[in-house]
Amino acid sequence: MNRAENPASGGLNAVAIADVAVIGGSFAGISAALMLARGRRSVTLFDSGVTRNRFSAHSHGLFGHDGTPPDALRLAGRAQVLAYPTVALHEARVTAAVADGDSFRLTDDAGHTHVARRLLLATGQTDILPPLPGLAECWGITAVHCPYCHGYELADRPTGVLMLHPAALHQVQMLAHWTADRALFLHGQPLEDDMRRHLTAEGVAIHDAPVAALLHEAGQLRALVLEGGQQVAREAVYLGARTVFASDLALSLGCAVTEGPFGNHVVADEWGVTSVPGVFAAGDLARPMPSAPQAVADGAKAGVACHRSLMTFA
Ligand SMILES: Cc1cc2nc3c(=O)[nH]c(=O)nc-3n(C[C@H](O)[C@H](O)[C@H](O)COP(=O)(O)OP(=O)(O)OC[C@H]3O[C@@H](n4cnc5c(N)ncnc54)[C@H](O)[C@@H]3O)c2cc1C
Structure with missing residues (x-):
């Protein structure tokens, strides 16, 4: 991990620079973090723990886990990814993210500053009933x-x-x-x-x-x-409820969005690459239809693409 000065604190405190900040620690985010951890990158995983399917007692359709309570699934995934020494979890909500040269500067709801070279957004959607x-x-x-x-x-x-x-x-x-x-x-x-x-x-x-x-x-x-x-x-x-982004980070970063049948989603290619350099998106945030297994798949692909974006190829 590199270290940099933190101008927000007058340059006296050093802030660790993670390779990737994954924002959202559910199906898509954990899956992405796992790929990045296996690629031996440092990952700061942020999660405020308010998943879209928290109203259901059981999650269906993800093989190996069909019928598992959603929280049990998320916590098991989280425990597995945290077993990798390069992953750090912050149970916090990221409230601001801004590009700062070659990296991104984040603020969480406890007022702490974090810096990462890449951002992977997996913040999901909220159903408006x-x-x-x-x-x-x-x-x-x-x-x-x-x-x-x-x-x-x-x-x-x-x-x-x-x-x-x-x-x-x-x-x-x-x-x-x-x-x-x-x-x-x-x-x-x-x-x-x-x-x-x-x-x-x-x-x-x-x-x-x-x-x-x-x-x-x-x-x-x-x-x-x-x-x-x-x-x-x-x-x-x-019923198909209208949806809104669970977090406005993608919008504040300037990611292009498009309208789906129930609400907007972030425009990302099949590898989660968004319109903003260095910002990746996965899961419900970047797809028109919600699906836990597809969020896992999106997260894995975005994690790999994000990992590769940190490499230099001849
Ligand atoms: C009632 C209901 C039941 C469902 N049941 C199923 C099912 O059985 N099978 C299925 O395949 N799909 C199901 N779905 C769809 C499924 O919930 C979603 O497709 C899936 O949760 C998407 O995963 P995700 O990781 O993209 O987002 P989410 O699971 O919604 O996770 C987003 C995470 O990001 C966090 N977050 C958001 N903003 C921030 C921020 N600024 N800082 C830090 N953290 C942040 C949230 O707290 C949350 O933990 C259901 C949906 C609903 C509404």
Whole structure:
């Protein structure tokens, strides 16, 4: 590790310069840190511990770990990466990151300064749920976003799809593979006649009125209540919530972003290279669709690319 003076402290204190600061210590970030550690680079891993899937008791679809509680998964990954002597963990939120010559200067929420030659952002996304009473309590249990994550466990139940986005029309058709009892809640949105006829012929019950609330017992959905008071018995509901970046670091660094179906994501190539030299991005932050196994894969690739960016080739 190199050392440099810290101008923020009047030049009296030395700040260690890590090869890479990985910001976000979940699926993507830990995976990236592991590759960098195995490449014998010094890594400062920052994590504020607020993962996107923390509302669910079990994480599905990652082989070797199918059904493992998300926190157990994250902590096991973290323990493995911390076994490498060149990795240091800060359980802190990075609040600012600025380019400073050939490196980046970070500030965390304890007011400490850190310096790294490369940045690897794996800070994820936050789901913005519509403010419907009962929804937050069901989120990640019986109100969910993805059939591949939750559909097997929620199969064969009376199921609804809440239309917040046109992708709901695709989802309600896909769900035929998980349940025979499907209802589409248009939530006040229009539906073309052809699609209405098609879905009705497929056996999908269509409700036009906006949803006012979810009735549940400890997160177990019982019914959707429509404006006007009608209750439609349902035991599972799918919805694609709007998303926002869990951290604005990518924006403040000037990374290019693009719009996906539910919100923006950072533009990065398949190796996690962003529009800002020295800044890499991986996981939900840089992909339109959320997925733990894909975040692991993205993190591994970005970790390798970041590692290679620190080498000199003839
Ligand atoms: C309810 C729910 C259930 C889900 N279930 C599944 C499932 O079963 N299977 C599946 O494949 N996918 C599932 N997903 C999707 C999955 O959660 C995400 O795809 C995955 O978490 C993305 O990993 P990530 O590392 O990109 O981000 P995250 O897991 O969200 O981790 C981001 C990390 O960065 C940290 N962070 C953010 N900003 C900062 C900062 N400034 N400084 C320091 N740390 C910071 C956060 O605290 C967090 O720990 C689910 C999603 C939801 C909403």
